[in-house]
Amino acid sequence: MATPPPTTLPALHASHAGSWLREGVGGTRAVSKGEAVMAAADTPLLILNAPLLATRLGYPDLSGLDLLELYAFIHPARFVVPTPRGLARALDLVEPNGDGDVPRLLQEAANALLQTCEREDWPEREGAWTSLQTLVRMRWPWATLLSGRIARPETAERWLFSRLPEWEESPEAAQPRQVMLDQPQVLERLAHITGSTAEQRPGQRAFSAEAAYAFGPREASGQPRVVLAQAGTGIGKTLGYLAPASLWSDLSGGTVWVSTFTKALQRQLRQESRRAWPDRRPDGTRPVVVRKGRENYLCLLNLEDALQGGFAGRAAILAQLVARWAAYTRDGDMIGGDLPGWLGTLFRQRGVTALTDRRGECVYAGCPHYRKCFIERSARASVGADLVIGNHALVMVNAARGRDVAARPTRIVFDEGHHIFDAADSTFAAALTGAETIELRRWVIGPEKASRGRRRGLAARLADVASYDEAGGKAIAAACAAAEALPSDGWLQRLVEGAPSGPLEELLASVRATIYARDESGGQEAGYGLETEAAGFEGPFVETAQAARAALAELRLPLIRLGVRLEALMEDGPDWLDGPGRARIEGARHSLTWRVDLLGAWEALLDRLGGPADPEFVDWLALDRSEAREYDVGLHRRWLDPMKPFAKVVLEPAHGVVMTSATLRDGDDWERAVVRSGAPHIGVLPHLSTHYSPFDYAKQAEVLIVTDVPRGDIASLSAAYARLIDASRGGVLGLFTAIRRLRIVHGRIADRLARAGLPLYAQHVDPIDTGTLVDIFRDDPAASLLGTDALRDGVDVPGHSLRLVVMEQVPWPRPTILHRARRLAATALKGGASAYDDAIIRARLAQAFGRLIRSRDDHGHFVVLSSAFPSRLLSAFPEGTPIRRLSLDEALQRIIAHASGELDSKPDPARNLP
Numbered sequence: 051m052a053t054p055p056p057t058t059l060p061a062l063h064a065s066h067a068g069s070w071l072r073e074g075v076g077g078t079r080a081v082s083k084g085e086a087v088m089a090a091a092d093t094p095l096l097i098l099n100a101p102l103l104a105t106r107l108g109y110p111d112l113s114g115l116d117l118l119e120l121y122a123f124i125h126p127a128r129f130v131v132p133t134p135r136g137l138a139r140a141l142d143l144v145e146p147n148g149d150g151d152v153p154r155l156l157q158e159a160a161n162a163l164l165q166t167c168e169r170e171d172w173p174e175r176e177g178a179w180t181s182l183q184t185l186v187r188m189r190w191p192w193a194t195l196l197s198g199r200i201a202r203p204e205t206a207e208r209w210l211f212s213r214l215p216e217w218e219e220s221p222e223a224a225q226p227r228q229v230m231l232d233q234p235q236v237l238e239r240l241a242h243i244t245g246s247t248a249e250q251r252p253g254q255r256a257f258s259a260e261a262a263y264a265f266g267p268r269e270a271s272g273q274p275r276v277v278l279a280q281a282g283t284g285i286g287k288t289l290g291y292l293a294p295a296s297l298w299s300d301l302s303g304g305t306v307w308v309s310t311f312t313k314a315l316q317r318q319l320r321q322e323s324r325r326a327w328p329d330r331r332p333d334g335t336r337p338v339v340v341r342k343g344r345e346n347y348l349c350l351l352n353l354e355d356a357l358q359g360g361f362a363g364r365a366a367i368l369a370q371l372v373a374r375w376a377a378y379t380r381d382g383d384m385i386g387g388d389l390p391g392w393l394g395t396l397f398r399q400r401g402v403t404a405l406t407d408r409r410g411e412c413v414y415a416g417c418p419h420y421r422k423c424f425i426e427r428s429a430r431a432s433v434g435a436d437l438v439i440g441n442h443a444l445v446m447v448n449a450a451r452g453r454d455v456a457a458r459p460t461r462i463v464f465d466e467g468h469h470i471f472d473a474a475d476s477t478f479a480a481a482l483t484g485a486e487t488i489e490l491r492r493w494v495i496g497p498e499k500a501s502r503g504r505r506r507g508l509a510a511r512l513a514d515v516a517s518y519d520e521a522g523g524k525a526i527a528a529a530c531a532a533a534e535a536l537p538s539d540g541w542l543q544r545l546v547e548g549a550p551s552g553p554l555e556e557l558l559a560s561v562r563a564t565i566y567a568r569d570e571s572g573g574q575e576a577g578y579g580l581e582t583e584a585a586g587f588e589g590p591f592v593e594t595a596q597a598a599r600a601a602l603a604e605l606r607l608p609l610i611r612l613g614v615r616l617e618a619l620m621e622d623g624p625d626w627l628d629g630p631g632r633a634r635i636e637g638a639r640h641s642l643t644w645r646v647d648l649l650g651a652w653e654a655l656l657d658r659l660g661g662p663a664d665p666e667f668v669d670w671l672a673l674d675r676s677e678a679r680e681y682d683v684g685l686h687r688r689w690l691d692p693m694k695p696f697a698k699v700v701l702e703p704a705h706g707v708v709m710t711s712a713t714l715r716d717g718d719d720w721e722r723a724v725v726r727s728g729a730p731h732i733g734v735l736p737h738l739s740t741h742y743s744p745f746d747y748a749k750q751a752e753v754l755i756v757t758d759v760p761r762g763d764i765a766s767l768s769a770a771y772a773r774l775i776d777a778s779r780g781g782v783l784g785l786f787t788a789i790r791r792l793r794i795v796h797g798r799i800a801d802r803l804a805r806a807g808l809p810l811y812a813q814h815v816d817p818i819d820t821g822t823l824v825d826i827f828r829d830d831p832a833a834s835l836l837g838t839d840a841l842r843d844g845v846d847v848p849g850h851s852l853r854l855v856v857m858e859q860v861p862w863p864r865p866t867i868l869h870r871a872r873r874l875a876a877t878a879l880k881g882g883a884s885a886y887d888d889a890i891i892r893a894r895l896a897q898a899f900g901r902l903i904r905s906r907d908d909h910g911h912f913v914v915l916s917s918a919f920p921s922r923l924l925s926a927f928p929e930g931t932p933i934r935r936l937s938l939d940e941a942l943q944r945i946i947a948h949a950s951g952e953l954d955s956k957p958d959p960a961r962n963l964p
């Protein structure tokens with residue numbers, strides 16, 4: 051039977067405003083949700099983003115010919131905003147004129163994509179035919195439509211794993227030369243990389259000159275040169291620090307690390323670094339590399355397993371699409387790299403994460419793909435690089451337990467420096483929970499159920515060691531026996547039923563019972579997570595904890611013995627232990643050390659439960675729940691001041707460190723920033739520098755504090771959001787402190803706004819990852835986006851798409867046990883505990899405000915819905931920003947006037963008045 055031309059396929063579109071169906075070549079008509087669902091159940095329809103459409107129609111089983119899947123097959127590793135508009139743009143088609151025009155676009159897009167496969171110059175042709183043969187067998191809906199169009203290649207296509215290039219072993223990096231950067235040189239470099247035609251920016255020049263201090267020679271061991279630089283938005287600090295960094299790297303031959311918190315800044319850095327470095331050196335190597343944690347990258351061995359039957363059903367189709375991507379990706383980064391974020395949501399995110407190396411099961415040189423492995427490639431590339439772009443967590447983990455001491459960062463620029471504290475807080479935390487302990491069990495013993503994948507335990511991974519070295523073999527057997535004490539599959543269910551098995555499950559059951567017994571938060575009914583202090587335990591609880599501690603020690607000891615055996619093997623290895631074999635043992639030793647440390651931290655946590663609290667730490671018990679469904683339980687430990695381990699592990703071995711941000715200081719006060727840099731812990735006095743934003747905030751922005759929306763009145767809150775979005779005609783970023791309120795507000799207003807042509811997207815509501823939501827928001831000036839904390843920090847949307855930020859209330863810190871402990875510790879500092887809270891709130895307000903004005907041309911309003919906004923928090927906003935307290939109606943008038951260009955933007959003389 052001949053394949054029907056794609057334009058005759060029916061197409062369906064649904065938004066909050068309604069549903070539209072185009073049948074064959076006929077016209078498009080609006081249909082009810084019921085009719086849309088019937089049509090979709092009847093015959094495969096052309097659709098865009100099935101999970102989103104399913105949510106809009108309230109029909110979770112919806113499936114069809116999803117154009118995003120087709121796009122991922124035809125253009126792997128190519129960016130597209132997954133909306134009708136975005137698709138039209140990516141394919142060079144006429145953008146749809148409203149919702150009713152979308153089905154027409156879907157037909158044209160299907161046509162365009164299918165025709166691409168027939169073109170000679172299709173750049174991503176290699177591998178498509180072979181992959182399609184498998185997809186036909188899997189009955190992928192698009193397979194039959196593609197079949198007649200992709201020509202069978204004349205010679206057999208190479209298998210993905212033989213097509214990927216091998217990485218080259220890089221020589222050990224020499225020590226950097228000691229150099230002094232003089233100011234004229236730094237400024238000359240800055241002028242060079244900004245371009246001679248670039249506007250003169252005195253702030254940027256001053257910033258650059260000050261940042262250069264960190265690149266001078268260290269005067270005493272363990273005493274790095276530390277610069278804290280407060281740099282207002284618009285200073286141009288990225289090129290400001292890249293100038294001395296690139297000069298130092300040129301002169302010294304060393305590597306500079308720039309660490310960021312958000313992926314948006316990593317992307318920006320990758321682009322801006324091109325001004326200072328070429329893409330490749332004459333020898334073909336790259337001077338600039340981006341590095342992420344290993345859990346971000348595709349593990350080729352996992353992919354091979356998935357392609358060979360490890361994945362079934364829809365997940366197997368995902369594996370095929372990921373294999374297409376793997377052949378074209380820039381660096382194999384699956385999380386935030388060039389694998390579309392939406393691919394995981396089309397097929398369930400778990401499928402994507404299962405293809406990374408999250409569990410540390412890498413077998414290194416024992417892996418057949420070792421020489422092509424993306425993770426190994428990225429680690430090697432960074433050794434000889436001039437600039438490594440990393441993130442805070444990676445820099446800390448690398449400093450704490452990096453495999454190669456010589457490759458640890460010594461010159462580091464922490465951009466988005468206000469996030470270092472939180473990143474250190476999570477990096478140096480310990481969590482003895484059900485989820486963590488079962489992970490460890492699987493790492494030691496392997497999975498319980500017969501698994502089709504390659505997941506294997508320690509015994510299988512080190513089988514050759516066990517057969518060669520008797521003591522090593524005994525240590526592996528003892529570790530496997532001891533790991534039986536850890537929780538196993540079904541542990542949570544057993545806890546709920548009161549039938550825990552083994553000492554660790556007994557402990558978790560006691561933790562859970564204690565939390566329920568003590569909880570007074572009122573959160574039990576609301577379904578939130580619960581927590582209680584790790585204090586005041588009776589004898590039986592302490593005995594259970596000690597039994598669990600003993601079981602952990604039973605496991606730690608054979609792991610230590612095994613580590614010693616592996617070390618001996620490395621020193622005096624058998625003949626069969628060749629280079630790759632040694633690399634594998636080295637890898638195993640590295641991951642053993644990490645587990646031994648983990649077990650030690652857990653034991654220390656349990657050890658102190660019966661006795662006095664350790665003043666360095668905050669310990670508590672927590673039950674993690676989502677909408678009343680429990681998913682983890684256990685004990686947690688954080689450093690009271692995580693900058694202590696940070697200073698020891700990251701700062702002390704470093705030679706030069708710059709920490710910079712637009713919101714490092716609290717107002718004009720440096721004290722908190724200095725304390726939070728960690729430098730005082732190693733007796734270093736940081737060099738402080740301040741650079742004010744060149745933006746004219748008096749003209750560009752206005753803060754409106756709306757005083758007549760009653761707190762806790764969800765109907766008024768929803769109405770206020772709807773009116774604000776309508777007044778500004780979209781372009782609103784709405785920030786919430788509670789997911790529940792966000793969902794209710796979205797549910798009440800999304801349909802109404804959509805009918806007015808103002809689409810409203812929301813984190814925790816739309817089945818779309820946060821990065822893609824921001825892409826969608828950026829792409830459509832009429833769209834608005836609601837979200838929580840992650841958006842307050844991660845959104846970089848310059849220009850017209852973001853013109854109004856709304857905060858539903860003052861962002862008070864959540865009164866958690868950890869927060870209470872740190873607040874108490876702050877009573878000894880200037881201003882006491884309330885100053886501690888105020889500083890947190892001002893930092894959050896400043897960050898949120900920072901989303902609004904990203905360039906000299908940006909204009910916009912920042913609205914806080916708060917009847918009693920304390921005046922002492924107003925210093926969060928940049929000097930000169932007009933601030934008004936007013937009613938919602940007055941605020942709407944100002945926003946409408948601004949939208950129509952009539953706003954009187956004179957500075958408000960009433961600024962800072964209560």
Ligand code: SF4
Pocket residue numbers: 348349350351352407411412413414415417418419420423424425426
């Ligand atoms: S070397 Fe390790 S991470 Fe890389 S592909 Fe092999 S098993 Fe996966």
